[in-house]
Amino acid sequence: MTVQTERPPSGPSDVRKADGGGTGGTRARAASRAGALAPYLLLLPAAAATVLLLGWPLVKDGLLSFQNLNMAQLIQHVTEWTGFDNYKEVLTGEDFWRVTVRSIIFTAVNVVLTMVVGGLIGLLLARLGRVMRFVLMIGLVLAWAMPVVAATTVYQWLFAQRFGVVNWVLDKLGWHSMADFSWTGSQFSTFFVVTVLIVWMSVPFVAINLYAATTTIPDELYEAAALDGAGMWRSFTSVTLPFLRPFLYATTFLEVIWIFKAFVQVYTFNGGGPDRLTEILPVYAYIEGVGNQHYGMGAAIAVLTILILLGLTAYYLRIVLKQEEDEL
């Protein structure tokens, strides 16, 4: 009791000092303001680069999509604003929707194949011995590190009509009708080769990611599951899979984005041919815009492509966010 009655005077005076505008106080506040700014300053270079390299082209693309800009206008330096004409033409045309459906199916098939093959290889990595794992890892990283155009060129050679290794092997194995088969000759065979190429290039990322994820699973859980009577399949579905789920979501998300805009492989391999039958949205936008010199039209297709991709991934993002909520 006596202690309490003696103390109060010192308390409030302390508080006032901290509140009041002494020089020490302002300096401290200035320092803390600089401290609060620091994170934004550190973010600035990345933000500036993003705005400059992504934001500006995006704005430019948006503006172009409202203009009638063909070769003639480009040379004469005239700007013809046409409002939503480009969009109207694209959306009412048959081509755009056909290409959109094709793109979505193409993405779906590629993502599913990539995830299944990549997932299996990831699990294989987790079970291999050190040496074999190292060898496989190197192979994966090399496939991943391969420049896209170089890889596509190699695939063109592999699947070349007359001197390609693939046709030669198929011929030797007994499929003599494949001896001079033209892989670029039909829609399906072109997509087949492009799919093999894309899956081959995408698998390493998925495999290494999932392998990394499996290393976070404590061995004790498998032991507990074994004691609880779980067999191989049961401990996979009850222990491994729940741990991998967030990683599966994240990698699928990325693969959807990457494969949807896989312009280089498709365009380099067969230029969207034969007969524009293997054009997916980014290729379609490029061929319409740059190839056929309807720049405004190409820009409109590009904007729509972005919107479709946003739509696809938004739905997906929702699942991921919901999953995270459930986890908590």
Add this chain to the structure above:
Amino acid sequence: MATVTFDKATRVYPGSTKPAVDGLDIDIADGEFLVLVGPSGCGKSTSLRMLAGLEDVNGGAIRIGDRDVTHLPPKDRDIAMVFQNYALYPHMSVADNMGFALKIAGVNKAEIRQKVEEAAKILDLTEYLDRKPKALSGGQRQRVAMGRAIVREPQVFLMDEPLSNLDAKLRVSTRTQIASLQRRLGITTVYVTHDQVEAMTMGDRVAVLKDGLLQQVDSPRNMYDKPANLFVAGFIGSPAMNLVEVPITDGGVKFGNSVVPVNRDALKAASDKGDRTVTVGVRPEHFDVVELNGGAAKTLSKDSADAPAGLAVSVNVVEETGADGYIYGTVEVGGETKDLVVRVSSRAVPEKGATVHVVPRPGEIHVFSSSTGERLTD
């Protein structure tokens, strides 16, 4: 309900020539609580994992009841295990964690729910059944791990240091709960710990291991009163037993200025081995301080009549726990200084820096061979 038998069970890890567990021989009775204890790396966890089927057995056999389980997979052994880190399935609710084994066994849902609820009631977990493990405290997680084992009603419980992740206070209370739960359920239990206090308080019997070799299996009482060798003597008991190497004299051993009588057979056994000294073990509570009217001092014959009896201890630290006081001091024996711990009454504690003389109570000393470490007295 079942007995458990380790029959010369041996485990050699690949790439190592020295067995991690070397010819372990223990018979565990039905319903018994056996504690495996020892310093880290002694093979106690390996022994438990061999029984669980998580570790291969390279020699000998392990039996549960009459069944030889040496090479059976874990799921066919009808055992449940509580892991050190609990190993709860993080994405399953508490109820699902506890019922997982039954679900795999194909028990119907209503029955699983009923059993889980019963176990939850025993362990005071009823209100947490729908939570995920990460929303629980350490103590609650520990209880879920226990619950997962109980629900299965296995033949044997295995527990691998289940209390080591709890704070000191919780550990003491949980220790009692586990022991009483085991008594109530009557399920044979093998419990691994590095903590000898846990071992002594929980086990019906305690098995001490060192370097993969079984040192002694006995009841806690016998373990304390008759340690089989120097290692067990030093390991069991807190503060540890004082072990002093002293010369043999006629009819006893020379303990400072006093001669403490020792069984003749023991001395003969020592001298037959060619030893001129024996190692005497005295627990801190079995010393009498001469300055504090130690009763034992008067009964012992002295070497020189004018000097005080016993060993001179210079007091370094005095710990008072309230009920007792412990003197931590040093003595000089055979030209070497040794640390010594002596329990004294908390009412009469010597000053720090003082010198006191202590003698052991004659009936309470343990005599070990200096060369082999084996116990000589019985």
